[in-house]
Amino acid sequence: MTEVDADTKFSTAFPSLKALKLTRIDLGNGVMLSCALEMIRHFPNLQTLEITAIQQVAEQIPISIPEVEYNMMGLRSVVFRDFRGSENEVYLLKYFLVCSSSLNTIVIHSNWCLPLSEQFMLAKKLLKLHRASPVAEIHFD
Numbered sequence: 778m779t780e781v782d783a784d785t786k787f788s789t790a791f792p793s794l795k796a797l798k799l800t801r802i803d804l805g806n807g808v809m810l811s812c813a814l815e816m817i818r819h820f821p822n823l824q825t826l827e828i829t830a831i832q833q834v835a836e837q838i839p840i841s842i843p844e845v846e847y848n849m850m851g852l853r854s855v856v857f858r859d860f861r862g863s864e865n866e867v868y869l870l871k872y873f874l875v876c877s878s879s880l881n882t883i884v885i886h887s888n889w890c891l892p893l894s895e896q897f898m899l900a901k902k903l904l905k906l907h908r909a910s911p912v913a914e915i916h917f918d
Contacts, residue, residue: 862891887917
């Protein structure tokens with residue numbers, strides 16, 4: 778996949794899709810993450826999203842997640858697996874929190890290799906993020 782491919786916009790929305798599970802998403806790869814985000818934005822009735830991350834790119838390529846221009850009104854639950862707390866992962870979480878006014882829960886399964894002190898600092902950082910939904914909770918496992 779090239780940068781040109783990642784810039785291609787989806788021309789069709791998928792109104793019937795309510796649950797989506799993305800596995801082996803390299804959140805350090807800006808092209809892959811941008812493509813996944815563009816795809817997610819075209820599921821207007823998406824209620825449940827699960828993302829299992831991998832880390833293949835040695836050096837993170839920061840992405841710029843678009844400003845709040847899209848309301849993911851149906852999204853109620855997000856699960857992140859193998860969360861490491863990278864800049865891209867935090868941006869993605871921030872995007873879901875700001876764009877999802879119906880969000881109830883984000884469950885984060887952090888990478889077991891992270892030291893407890895880093896997990897604590899990450900939790901503290903994430904709990905400070907602004908939320909569009911007044912009931913959105915972040916759970917750490």
